[in-house]
Amino acid sequence: MKILLLDKNHPLITEQLSAKGFLFEEDFTSAYEDVLKKIGHYDGIIIRSRIPIDQNFLEHAKNLKFIARVGAGMENIDVEFAKKSGIQLISSPEGNRDSVAEHVLGMLLILMHRLFISSQEVKNGIWKREENRGDEILGKTVGLIGYGNMGKAVAKRFSGFGCKVIFHDILPDIGDEFATQVSLDTLKKEADILSIHLPITKETHYIIDEKFIAEMAKDFYFINTARGKNVKTNDLVKALKSGKVKGAALDVLEFEKASFENLDTENDDLQFLLQSEKVIVTPHIAGWTVQSKQKLAQVIVDKILAQFSGH
Numbered sequence: 212m213k214i215l216l217l218d219k220n221h222p223l224i225t226e227q228l229s230a231k232g233f234l235f236e237e238d239f240t241s242a243y244e245d246v247l248k249k250i251g252h253y254d255g256i257i258i259r260s261r262i263p264i265d266q267n268f269l270e271h272a273k274n275l276k277f278i279a280r281v282g283a284g285m286e287n288i289d290v291e292f293a294k295k296s297g298i299q300l301i302s303s304p305e306g307n308r309d310s311v312a313e314h315v316l317g318m319l320l321i322l323m324h325r326l327f328i329s330s331q332e333v334k335n336g337i338w339k340r341e342e343n344r345g346d347e348i349l350g351k352t353v354g355l356i357g358y359g360n361m362g363k364a365v366a367k368r369f370s371g372f373g374c375k376v377i378f379h380d381i382l383p384d385i386g387d388e389f390a391t392q393v394s395l396d397t398l399k400k401e402a403d404i405l406s407i408h409l410p411i412t413k414e415t416h417y418i419i420d421e422k423f424i425a426e427m428a429k430d431f432y433f434i435n436t437a438r439g440k441n442v443k444t445n446d447l448v449k450a451l452k453s454g455k456v457k458g459a460a461l462d463v464l465e466f467e468k469a470s471f472e473n474l475d476t477e478n479d480d481l482q483f484l485l486q487s488e489k490v491i492v493t494p495h496i497a498g499w500t501v502q503s504k505q506k507l508a509q510v511i512v513d514k515i516l517a518q519f520s521g522h
């Protein structure tokens with residue numbers, strides 16, 4: 212099988228699959244239109260998110276048998292059209308769920324214990340203790356929305372911190388020893404900390420908006436390691452300003468890389484998030500550790516071999 216690599220990944224992918232007879236071409240720079248011209252020659256592609264795999268792309272990919280996404284989210288692929296075309300979709304959430312779970316915990320500790328702010332103050336010669344009194348995670352009720360790979364990995368960590376973990380998911384009866392499944396209404400009533408672990412769909416686009424936030428019974432901390440467009444940023448900013456959201460830890464932003472590189476000074480919401488003491492922001496690195504790079508690659512290799520080693 213001839214595979215086109217469209218993004219850089221861990222070298223074990225080519226090492227292990229070449230040893231099994233797969234042929235590779237790397238193209239980490241060509242624009243979408245140039246990839247279209249040659250995509251008909253390949254049996255498989257391995258991607259992260261550089262090139263959108265839309266219907267037009269798939270119509271040119273006459274021989275494509277699989278799309279392997281090094282990562283969890285599949286929103287840059289026209290999944291429905293790919294399935295209709297008989298193309299196998301392979302993702303690798305098992306490879307970065309531990310990384311995401313640690314990142315969630317890390318961001319929340321930084322926020323609730325004021326670790327970053329107080330450390331910066333001390334380094335600048337400021338010694339403030341009362342203003343930097345922390346808030347413990349122990350005993351809090353954590354509400355997760357989405358209980359798949361990421362949600363489950365997060366629940367395991369929070370239960371180890373002595374939290375009550377509840378979650379809402381559209382799949383029924385998937386509770387386990389780490390978390391109890393509840394209705395969305397119950398979650399809104401009980402949660403002190405809200406963390407979302409959803410894909411982007413029609414239903415989950417802007418799922419966290421003014422109405423959702425108003426329906427939360429308590430003031431709460433909010434964590435987003437899912438996708439920026441799960442949250443209506445302007446509504447989150449308003450809730451941070453009013454105090455309804457006590458703090459936000461965001462690994463993903465509605466205005467991600469493109470707007471950031473071209474930082475739009477007119478964008479008051481982005482400016483607020485970047486400047487507020489109540490907000491921690493990271494550059495979409497929750498699933499991006501040294502270990503996850505290797506694990507994601509290994510999951511991809513194993514899944515490709517499980518389905519295509521005889522081809």
Ligand SMILES: NC(=O)C1=CN([C@@H]2O[C@H](COP(=O)(O)OP(=O)(O)OC[C@H]3O[C@@H](n4cnc5c(N)ncnc54)[C@H](OP(=O)(O)O)[C@@H]3O)[C@@H](O)[C@H]2O)C=CC1
Pocket residue numbers: 282283284285304307311356357358359360361362379380381382408409410411412414415436437438462463495496497498499
């Ligand atoms: N920041 C980062 O670096 C990373 C971010 N991510 C993000 O995390 C997301 C979640 O990943 P993962 O846990 O692997 O995904 P999963 O598909 O394993 O889990 C998501 C769960 O949410 C459920 N769900 C879908 N829609 C709704 C809804 N409207 N209400 C409640 N539950 C819903 C899904 O049900 P069903 O299966 O029926 O759809 C599923 O059980 C990814 O899509 C990606 O966006 C992932 C990895 C790294």
Ligand SMILES: O=C(O)C(=O)CO
Pocket residue numbers: 281282283284285307498
């Ligand atoms: O795995 C994912 O979906 C991520 O966001 C990281 O690429």
